[in-house]
Amino acid sequence: MARLPSVTRRVEVTTWSNFPAVPGEIGVPFFAERVAQMNVIDTILQRNETFSKTDFNKDLKIVPSTKTMIIACVDSRVDPADIFGLKPGDAVVIRNVGGRVDPATLRTMGMLGAVTKASGGVLGTGWNLIVLHHTDCGIKPCLTHAPEMLATHLGVEPGSIDAGEINDPYKSIVSDVAALKANPKFPGGFLVTGIVYDVDTGKAEVVVPSALLRPE
Numbered sequence: 694m695a696r697l698p699s700v701t702r703r704v705e706v707t708t709w710s711n712f713p714a715v716p717g718e719i720g721v722p723f724f725a726e727r728v729a730q731m732n733v734i735d736t737i738l739q740r741n742e743t744f745s746k747t748d749f750n751k752d753l754k755i756v757p758s759t760k761t762m763i764i765a766c767v768d769s770r771v772d773p774a775d776i777f778g779l780k781p782g783d784a785v786v787i788r789n790v791g792g793r794v795d796p797a798t799l800r801t802m803g804m805l806g807a808v809t810k811a812s813g814g815v816l817g818t819g820w821n822l823i824v825l826h827h828t829d830c831g832i833k834p835c836l837t838h839a840p841e842m843l844a845t846h847l848g849v850e851p852g853s854i855d856a857g858e859i860n861d862p863y864k865s866i867v868s869d870v871a872a873l874k875a876n877p878k879f880p881g882g883f884l885v886t887g888i889v890y891d892v893d894t895g896k897a898e899v900v901v902p903s904a905l906l907r908p909e
């Protein structure tokens with residue numbers, strides 16, 4: 694009987710720096726994990742096959758039908774498509790850790806202005822801009838485990854992170870909507886709304902009521 698390789702050592706991954714480029718040992722658990730990974734690919738491709746035959750609509754436009762842009766967290770529990778019942782073509786969604794209005798988000802919003810213009814539209818007046826934060830966000834432990842990376846993510850100096858905002862989505866949502874309103878580079882005609890989603894109840898609450906980004 695072929696001798697099975699020794700059980701592989703599980704590497705605890707806390708940062709990318711200790712993520713092994715090449716697994717040191719290929720053991721039974723490692724193989725089982727690979728099989729499970731491939732099963733996921735098979736599953737999503739099967740679901741796509743169904744989607745392409747049932748819900749796909751080739752007439753969708755680049756400019757979303759609801760003229761809505763949403764900034765949200767990458768957390769798989771808080772996908773705006775799921776919690777707001779969005780369908781393909783309904784809304785533009787920008788996602789990052791925390792759903793924060795960070796430098797990358799601001800750059801993406803700038804690019805979307807150019808994309809919309811190239812598609813014959815105008816970004817701003819008539820558009821909704823929703824910032825969506827949520828309870829139990831995974832950004833919280835970054836305050837302790839990866840403060841420098843978090844500072845870079847937020848575009849602030851290390852040591853000047855507002856811990857209260859990281860720990861409380863009801864504070865961070867107010868801060869991020871205020872940051873958008875204070876940014877003169879974006880069209881004032883956006884109707885901006887700050888929403889917090891509770892992962893314990895599935896309910897979304899408007900925390901910053903809808904208002905124009907800036908009076909025009």
Ligand SMILES: [Zn+2]
Pocket residue numbers: 766767768790791792827829830831832
């Ligand atoms: Zn989150």
